[in-house]
Amino acid sequence: MPSPLEEMTTEKLVSLIEFHNRKYWDDAAPEISDEEYDSLLRELASRDPRHPLLEKVLSPKITGASTVRHASPMLSLDKAYSHGELLEWAAKFARDENEPFLAQPKYDGISASLADGVLATRGDGFEGEDISDKLPLINLEKATYKGPPAGDARGEIVIRNDDFKNLYPNILKKDGKPYKNQRNAVAGIVGLKDISGMILQGARLTLVDYGTHTETISLAELKDKSRWSQIIEKFSALPYPMDGIVLKLKDSAYSDSLGSTAHHPRGQIAFKFSGTRAVSTIKHIEWSFGKKFLTPLAVIEPVEIGGTTIKKLTLHNYRFLKTNDIQIGDKIVVERAGDVIPHIVSCEAGPDRRPADIGNCPSCATKLLVEGPELMCPNPECPELKIQRLLAAVRNIGIERLGEPTIRKMSETLGVKCLKDIFSLSKEQIATLEGFKSKSSENLYNEIQAARSTCDFELLASLNIQGIGKNIAKSMLQKFTLDELRRMDADKLEQIPGIGPERAKELFERLKDKSDSIDELTAALDLVQSKGAGGQPKRTICFTGKMPQPRSHYEKLAEANGWTPADSVTESLHLLVAADSSGNSSKLQKASKLGIKTLTLDEWMKTLGATQEPRSTARTKDNTDSLLPGF
Ligand SMILES: [Zn+2]
Structure with a gap:
């Protein structure tokens, strides 16, 4: 145990903060929790509030093109660590019990502002770095807008939880490894010079405007706590990394009249999630299947932290379970930190503990093997692994409405084993599945048929080859056809820009292993070839219904992502995007009749890569002078 903080010399404290700072920002390998790190900073602030290290630490340096002055300062916030501290602050500034406050998520990323097409970091609050060269990676989210950067915004650059899960396992750093966590990935990518x-790997960052998610709460409601818990629960379910909630006076004129200290506006405070811990017991340990490995999950005595009930915790992998000697019956301390995923902080042996070892695969009874930190079923025919792989393939090929429960039913009652089997199902076969009526089986059948018309890069991405996501696949297939790629050896593949030796080796081997199923699939599909299609395969898209932005906005977005907008629904149309899928516009009816794939606007927006969005709002680096008079 380190010596108590109060006994540490300031010199030692400063060097400790600098050490953990380097670990975090330079090595991307933090050794202490955010809460512990914050307590070091708070100790230093209590001794010397003006210590230069505090300013430096609170606004990490990002390599940008040049400096940008903010229209109004972007100050950091004062912090509260408990409901009591928060209430104390609110009571100080509330003029009566009904004083309204706004609660907003405190996103865990990099504060940034977008003004006149220039994207800048918060910097010291008054001046930030121009990072407009990162705009091609940015998707903007505001209360009434989602899409490429447009207009002005002030918020946080983050990686959405779903993006981190779906895109980032395939996005590699220069050292060839994936990013460990969202915040390091954001800092790493925003700090890149090039x-x-x-872009090639399809990385996507999200600038979420501070006003996107807002709740109002009065002082009286804040005291009662149940409304506060409700807000925490609601925000926790949002798909962003966050480490707290910002509470501010709703009356901005009144808030401004309070002014600010050197660091914090007085009318706002950040409630930090960290410190929210609870004690529980492990009831049993479940094993959940992924595409390749089995992940241990601790089923615990339910505990409530910050208004959310926690019943299960991930134990990450087999090695984590073993090295920490976690067993059934053990007492644990659970923390639900800012990233919302609860985790185990410490584990103490229980009186009647027993190990959670499983020797054999729960699905096929094959003896399990340890591979690196993971536990895996080595049986290539393992039914559960096949279902997980099939599910991933179905997602990549774009049959959005075919979920895990239906895939299970298809496998159990119709003998579906692979993607090809799904394409050969008849309407009548689907109708025999439990829970399907004639309408729903027809819809699913039509969607499956519509997915036959797919781009070759979507097929390649659906093969679940490590490191080969949609964007890499797309860039390769624009230069070579799938057949050409399949004929190349690892050395040749390595020479394709952005591939590198490890990806090349993996790609070569997997294309060879999967040769038969690729043959079957290409025969079942109506593949759109990317090569020779003028850089973009011609796929047509049509929009229907009233959308939040003008139609032309979405058409431009579609074009930037390789689609050709069409005005009407014809047989050759590839995709219809509807503002409301339950609507009954003539376009929707016609698409359903012709078996044309239909997505809601939300679903479609999620499928977009952020690689080629319009950049008309971005200014060049040399243009910053002309921006100054506006400030
Ligand atoms: Zn198995």
């Missing part, structure tokens, strides 16, 4: 590799 983002062409990130």
Whole structure:
């Protein structure tokens, strides 16, 4: 145990903060929790509030093109660590019990502002770095807008949880490894001098405007706590990394009249999630299947932290379970930190503990093997692994409405084993599945048929080859056909820009292993070839219904992502995007009749890569002078 903080000399404290700072920002390998790190900073602030290290630490340096002055300062916030501290602050500034406050998520990323097409970091609050060269990676989210950067915004650059899960396992750093966590990935990518590799790999960052998610709460409601818990629960379910909630006076004129200290506006405070811990017991340990490995999950005595009930915790992998000697019956301390995923902080042996070892695969009874930190079923025919792989393939090929429960039913009652089997199902076969009526089986059948018309890169991405996501696949297939790629050896593949030796080796081997199923699939599919299609395969898209932005906005977005907008629904149309899928516009009816794939606007927006969005709003680096008079 380190010596108590109060006994540490300031010199030692400063060097400790600098050490953990380097670990975090330079090595991307933090050794202490955010809460512990914050307590070091708070100790230093209590001794010397003006210590230069505090300013430096609170606004990490990002390599940008040049400096940008903010229209109004972007100050950091004062912090509260408990409901009591928060209430104390609110009571100090509330003029009566009904004083309204706004609660907003405190996103865990990099504060940034977008003004006149220039994207800048918060910097010291008054001046930030111009990072407009990162705009091609940015998707903007505001209360009434989602899409490429447009207009002005002030918020946080983050990686959405779903993006981190779906895109980032395939996005590699220069050292060939994936990013460990969202915050390090954001800092790493925003700090890059050249983002062409990130664009190629389909990296996506989200600038979420502070006003996107807002709740109002009065002082009286804040005291009662149940409304506060409700807000925490609601925000926790949002798909962003966050480490707290910002509470501010709703009356901005009144808030401004309070002014600010050197660091914090008085009318706002950040409630930090960290410190929210609870004690529980492990009831049993479940094993959940992924595409390749089995992940242990601790089923615990339910505990409530910050208004959310926690019943299960991930134990990450087999090695984590073993090295920490976690067993059934053990007492644990659970923390739900800012990233919302609860985790185990410590584990103490229980009186009647027993190990959670499983020797054999729960699905096929094959003896399990340890591979690196993971536990895996080595049986290539393992039914559960096949279902997980099939599910991943179905997602990549774009049959959005075919979920895990239906895939299970298809496998159990119709003998579906692979993607090809799904394409050969008849309407009548689907109708025999439990829970399917004639309408729903027809819809699913039509969607499956519509997915036959797919781009070759979507097929390649659906093969679940490590490191080969949609964007890499797309860039390769624009230069070579799938057949050409399949004929190349690892040395040849390595010479394709952005591939590198490890990806090349993996790609070569997997294309060879999967040769038969690729043959079957290409025969079942109506593949659109990317090569020779003028850089973009011609796929047509049509929009229907009233959308939040003008139609032309979405058409431009579609074009930037390789689609050709069409005005009407014809047989050759590839995709219809509807503002409301339950609507009954003539376009929707016609698409359903012709078996044309239909997505809601939300679903479609999620499928977009952020690689080629319009950049008309971005200014060149040399243009910053002309921006100054506006400030
Ligand atoms: Zn198995």
